[in-house]
Amino acid sequence: MEHDFIEFSYLAASVLFILGMKGLSHPESARRGMKMAQVGMLLAIVGTLLQKQIISYEWIVVGLIIGSLIGGAIAHFVPMTALPQQTALSHAFGAFAASLVGIAEFHRHGVELTGLKMVAINFEVLLGSLTTTGSLVAAAKLQGLMPGVPLTFKGQNVFNFTLLFVALAAFIYILAVPGATVAFYVMLTIAFIFGLMLVLPIAAADMPVVMSLLNSYAGLAAAATGFAISNNVLIIAGTLNGFSGFMLSVLMCKAMNRSITNVLFGAFGSVSESVATERTGEMRELNLEDVATQLAYARQVVFVPGYGMATAQAQHVVHELSETLEKRGVTVKFAVHPVAGRMPGHMNVLLAEANVPYSQLYELEQINPDFPHTDVSVVIGANDVVNPDARDNPSSSIAGMPILEVDRSKSVVVLKRGKGKGFSGLENPLFFMENCGLLYGDAKGTLAKLVQAVQQA
Amino acid sequence: MNADSFIACLYIFTLAGFLGYVVISRVPPLLHTPLMSATNALSGITLVGSLVTAGAHEDTVSTVLGLIAVICATINVVGGFWITERMLSFFRRKEAPRKEKE
Structure with missing residues (x-):
């Protein structure tokens, strides 16, 4: 009963x-x-x-x-701007719980565990442990506790493959000799180290893919726990999580034009040399008042937010500007690239929190045909996702990545902190185009001044 | 665990995978962050395993491991659902609904 x-x-x-x-x-x-x-x-x-x-x-x-x-x-x-690190942390908690349950199971029943049940526990512990440390590194990188640049060392791949080989050997040994404590803990330790090795070489801008992947691993660890204790609800919930993360990884990959194998095995050695288009012309610095006038008398304005908007905490003032424009009869839209920000969909949450109704948030496929009818596109702290090289220059390292085609709109205003390149270090030919101009300075401050100037225009 | 129950688990896993594919491919990019935090909360289902480990009282090591596991999984469940709720409360349509977003 x-x-x-x-x-x-x-x-x-x-x-x-x-x-x-x-x-x-x-x-x-x-x-x-x-x-x-x-x-x-x-x-x-x-x-x-x-x-x-x-x-x-x-x-x-x-x-x-x-x-x-x-x-x-x-x-x-937790503030909404810190969602990526919070999510990474909770991946770590979930995966660690799965790992601990597996360890406790082995501790109690070591010798009795044989065959398929031990396979399940091995997977549970492996996935759980590597996700734990991997997620902690991801969280540290996102929080800025660790440098966001890829950390690599000589012979990294050899080291990784050696780890993998030893782990595999331990995995098989435990199956052959039930209760092999040493082998089990060797495997466990390697899994923890492997998680570190998986995420250390990954750059901050590639985080959306890694986040989705860790999400998937955390779910699969839960599903493996379900196999280990023959519990269906664990398998179902874990699998839903695993698949959701996997599908998000695939979507993120498509949005960055990276291969799925590249993702499945982490992004080892993702750094590649690229040739940027010869830049022609000069970067043009704009006058704030001119931009305000342009915006005030536009028919349609599209805002393109990127991670820079989140770091500058500029989402609320963007909304203020969009409302001011709407009161003047300007149609305002927001174009959100799938990999804008540090995790899938992050920009949408930030803008929604700032009271932008979701009917104004447009996806890449929806908004791209709209750019030729757009008077002004305002790029806020985004770079690679609007880089026309991805479309026009086959030798660029981001060639083939779908972009928001802001360069097709009548004019483009780019809000930038300084003259430096973006996170990827790529030159962006958009900045040198005739219809594009730049406004330097802190995005929040610049936008606040724009709001005032538009109100007076 | 015998081969039969393993096969039964495999059935559930495979079917849940297909179901997950169908259900989750309908989630719009708009809600991808809430999706992630919601699935995070779901993966806190390891709480089921953790509770048994913590409560079975077989030996001190298992109980301690179980206790830590219960804490971690509960953080995921409570934190995951709570923050999803917080995020979803932000999403609102404008007074005059315009072009519908699928």
Whole structure:
């Protein structure tokens, strides 16, 4: 009877999880969907607490309380600009939990674990551990605690393959000799190191791909836990997470025109030499008043936000400018590139938080045909995603990457901190085009001045 | 774990994979960040395994490992759902609905 109830609660939880994910297909239904997923999670937890194996609750209660307090505090206080690091951290927590459950399982039942069950535990521990350290490095890079540049050393690939080989040997050895403690902990240690090696060589601008990939690994670790303890709800939730992360990685790859194999094996040695187009002409610095007049009398203005908008905390003042323009009858749109920012969809959340209605947020395919009818495109802290070299210059390192074709609009205004190149270090020929001009300075300050100037125009 | 129950797990895994593909390919890029934090909360389902490990009281090491696992997984569940909720509360359509976004 009790057992039936537990199984039923897991089944109901699985259904609710799937409905919850389905809700995310539209902003209108998303919150209702999340409510369902929450109820599902509650059911799964209550069901588990009824299990006969659980004989004491004091530590469980302590764990639940501490976890809720920490999780709640993080979720409540983290600013939306810090979402990428927060997400990376929570990948680390989820994966670490999976890893610990696997370690505890091995610790308790070591010798009895054979065959397929041990395979499952191995995968659980491997994926869980490498995701833990990998995500911690990602979070540190995103938070600026570590340099965002790729950290590489000589013989890195040889080192990685040696690690991989030893881990594989340990994996097989444990299957052959049940309860081989040394081999198990060697494998565990390597998995932790491997996570570091996976993310250290990755540049900050490639983070969207890595974030999605770590998301996927965290989910697969949960699914492997499900295999290890033959629990279907774990498999279903973990697989949904694993697939979602995997699909996001594929989308991010497409948006950067990188191959899927490149992603599957991390981005080892992603640095490649590129030839930028010979620049012609000069970079033209614009006068703030001129830009304001141009904006005020435009029919359509498109804003293109990038990570620079987030670092300058300029999303609120962008919204202010867009409202000021709309009051004057200007049509305002926002063009969001899939890899703008440090994680998939980050710009959308930031703009939504700043009160930009989502009907004004356009995806790449929707907005590109619109640029020829656009009077002014305003690029805020974005660079590679508007680099026409990706389209026109086959020898560029970003050749083939889909871009927002701002260069097709009548005029382009680029807000830039300084004259330097972007994160990728690529020269952007857009800045030298005749219809393009630059406004230097802190994006937030510049935009605030623009708001005033437009109001007076 | 015998071969039969492994195959049963494999069935669930494969079908859940297909289902995930269908359901998640409908999520618009607009909601990709909430999708990520929501799936993060879902992966906190390892809590199910953690609770058993922490409560089975077999030996101190397992209980400690279980306790830490419960804390980590709970952070994911509570934090993941909470922050998703926070994000989704920002998304609003304008008073006069214009071109619908799919």
